[in-house]
Amino acid sequence: MKKEVYNKIKKSSYKDRTLISLAGLLHIDSEEGFNKLNKALYSLTKESKILRDKDGHYNVIQSKDFVKGKFDLKYKGYGFIIVDDETHPDIFIPKTEKNTAMDQDYCLVEITREKARGKLEGRIIKVLERNITHVVGEYYNEQIFPKNYDNDVVYKLRKEDRKKVTNHQLIKAKITRYGRTFIKECGLVEILGSVDDKDIEIKEVIARHNLLDKFTSEELDYARSINQEVDEADIKNRIDLRTETIFTIDGEYTKDIDDAVSIKKKNDNYILGVHIADVSYYVKEDSVLDKCAYNRGTSVYLANSVIPMLPKELSNGICSLNPRVDRFTQTCEMEITKKGEVINYSIYPSIINSKYKMTYTNVNKILENDEEITKEYADIASDIMLMGELRQILSNVREKMGSINFETIEPKFIFDDDGSIKELKVRERQDAEKLIEEFMLVANQVVATHVFNMKLPFIYRIHELPNQEKLSNIVKMLERFGYSEGLDDNTTQFNLQTILKKVEGTLYEKVINMLLLRSMAKARYAMDNVGHYGLAFDNYTHFTSPIRRYPDLIVHRFLRKYVFNNNKSYDDETKAKLDDISKQTSKTEREAMICEREVMDMKKAEYMEQFINQEFTGIISSVMKFGMFVELPNTVEGLVHISTFDEDMEYDETNLMLIGNYTKKQYNIGEEVKVKLVKVNRLLGKIDFELI
Structure with a gap:
């Protein structure tokens, strides 16, 4: 009709x-x-x-007169529509013609007139999709004040909800009436607590980003109905590895254990086993838990807390490879030569019984020949030493392939029993951590290559070429630092390896690592396999973390179909579903990373509150027209605002430096400076320094 x-x-x-x-x-x-x-x-x-x-x-609606696009609202009230068609010029929207649109709303626009030099003017006919539907902030005298409050908009709680809240509570509300004025009426959704409550900032992040932090009763009932013992009837369909020497290696406090490893020698070759929790056996397609995991996409780690992708009955229970209990797994077993070449492999369903829950700390001690720990784990110490050998071989092979190892410095918080931050230090990434990383990388690569050669629809982890302009700027910067000999701005992995080696051990190492990372495209999930640039792998996927990542669970599901059950049938619906999952999980991964970074910044600010007016030595990590950011050795970063300098400063955008108008003093990225901590905003996660 x-x-x-x-x-x-x-x-x-x-x-x-x-x-x-x-x-x-x-x-x-x-x-x-x-x-x-x-x-x-x-x-x-x-x-x-x-x-x-x-x-x-x-x-x-005549298409020539109407277009769609995002509204870029300017401070003075007018704005521009950034049209979907990139070849179409932006459309100027006068203040009186923006209808009820807010910044970044997706709108339908009528072009009303063409001005000089082809410039277009229009009016917003309809908001098709709202950028902001909810607001999270402190309630005070009828109004809601979000964290990054914009004075141009007033969020007013509707009258019938005001008696339910008190001043200085953090609340979440839904915008119920946008209207043409700057006042937006809101209805109460949830009271998160008092603004002074402990960890209220984490609740604010969860609410603002709409993270799913609670399971529904239906999801919990389904999880609790799953037997916490393996199904004896299914053991016959698996290869029984319960008598093999298999163990896990994780952090001290890890409860959701995805992976276990084993190793043997066969003549001069290594037989490496990577055994991954068979989550897809328990989370069936289109089940309540499958839909739950799809919507979440990933577990989210917020400082000392976690929002799991799956209920604890699975994530910490029957799916977790806990020691001395039977667990269903999917195994990727590889025969690897001394040159690091995988000459044989097999992928199969299995059952294991992990002998130990090893920690990175103890494995590192064994690799360092600590007598006491080596004696305590005498029955697996030789296996760990063998793993150390293989790790080095695999690492060398990756380097020769052009794989880029960014030495990123990550913070690690030490918490008291009451959740207070006791210490902030740099997370050490030693041989045990690198060992597990290498083993997971080779297993992911083997699984991806196997399915790619079958020419069947699949999910890959892809990483495209870096931003050429940003890379060229880094090379120019290294010229100024005197580290450019033999360098060019080609986007080969070997060229980037050379850049990293040039600055290794210098003041500029951290900054150049960071800038190179920023020049990289974001890795994502996709059906179209274009390879992984950063790792220099033609084929790569995520197979090793199905408890905490939905794509890994899907990879397991398709391995069961294609490899274990030898069912190679697929249709357009299969492709459409995989394409949708790729986009959804890439999106949820980005959102999780943003939330994790925000909470990390807040916790850093909370930790630094005790050091107000103290002096520190740090490195200039970036320079902007409004000032420069200084990073301390413990990864804390703060702003030295341009207004706090002793003289007027000029921003040199080409060379990314600040120059004093009077003294001509230059402030460059990578330079060491002394600063004083003058201000901390815990809720915003912002830290202000002044230059000494």
Whole structure:
């Protein structure tokens, strides 16, 4: 009926385009027909094919006069529509023509006139998708004040909800009326607590980003109904590895254990086993838990807390490879030569019984020949030493391939029993951590290559070429530092390896690592396998963390179908589903990273509150027109605002430096400076320094 209604509107005179007139023209004389007409009109309006004006008349939208795009609202009230079609010029929207649109809303716009030099002006007809639907902030005297408060907008709690809250509570509210004024009416959704409550900032991040931090009763009931013992009937369908020497290596406090490892020698070759929790055996396709995991996409780690992708009955229970209990796994067993070449492999369903829950700390001690720890774990010490050998071989092979190892410095918080931060230090990444990393990388690569060669639909972890302009700027910067000999700005992995080696051990190492990372494209999930630039792998996927990442769970599901069950059938629906999962999980991964970074910044600010007015030595990590950021050895970063300098400063955008107008003193990225901590904002996660 949609097509018939659309054509009738298109051909009818203006006076015949009301709901009643259209019903008459279409000879509708029943309630059912009237409902169908209403649905058709709603659907066509939703698709932006027709528009209902203020007098109730429906009009066909002519594509040449109407476009869609995001609204870039400027401080003074006017804005521009950034049109979907990148070749189309932006459209200027006067302050009086923005309708109810707010910044970054997706809008339908009518082009009203063409100005000089091809510039366009328009008016917003309709907001198609709101950028902001909810607001999280402190309640005070009828208003809600978000963390990054914008004085141009007033968020007012509706009258009937005000008696439910008190001043200085943190609340979440839904915008119920946008209106054309700067006042937006909001309805109460949730009271998060008092602004002075411990860890309230984490609750603020969770609420603002709409993270799913609680499981529904249906999800919990489903998880609790799963037997916490392995199904004896399914053991016969698996290779039994319970008598093999298999163990896990994780952090001291890890509860969701995805992976276990084993090693043997076969003549001069290594037989490496990577055994991954068979989560897909328990989380069936289209089940309650499958939909739950799809929506979350990943576990989110917020300082000393975690929002798991799956309920603890699975993540810490039957799926976790806990020591001395039987667990179902998927195994990737590889025969690797002394040159690091995988000459044979097999991927199969298995059952294991992990002998130990080893920690990175103890494995590092064994690798360093600590007598006491080596004696305590005498039965696996030789296996660990063998793993150390293989780790070095695999690492060397990756380097020769062009794989880029960014030595990123990550913070590590030490918490008291009450959750207070006792210490902030740099997370050490020693041989045990690198050992597990190398083993997971080679298993992921083998699994991806196996399915790629089958030419079947699959999810890959891809990483595209870096930003050429940013890379060129880094090379120019190294010229200024005197480290450019033999360098060019080509985007080969070997060139980037050379850059990292040039600055290794210098003041500029941390900064150049960071800038190179920023020049990189973001790794993502995709069906189209274009390879992984950073690792220099032609084929790569995520197979090794199905408890905490949904793509890994899907990889397991398709291994079961393609490899274990030898079912190679697929259709367009399979492809569409994998494409959707790739996009969804890439999105949830980005959101999780943003939340984790925000909470990390807040915790750093909380830790630094005790050091107000103390002096520190740090490195200039970035320079902006409004000042420069200084990073301390413990990874804390703070701003030295341009207004706090002793003289007026000029920003040199080409060379990314600040220059004193009077003294001509230059402040460059990578330089060591002394600063004083003058201000901390815990909720914003911001730290202010002044230069000494």
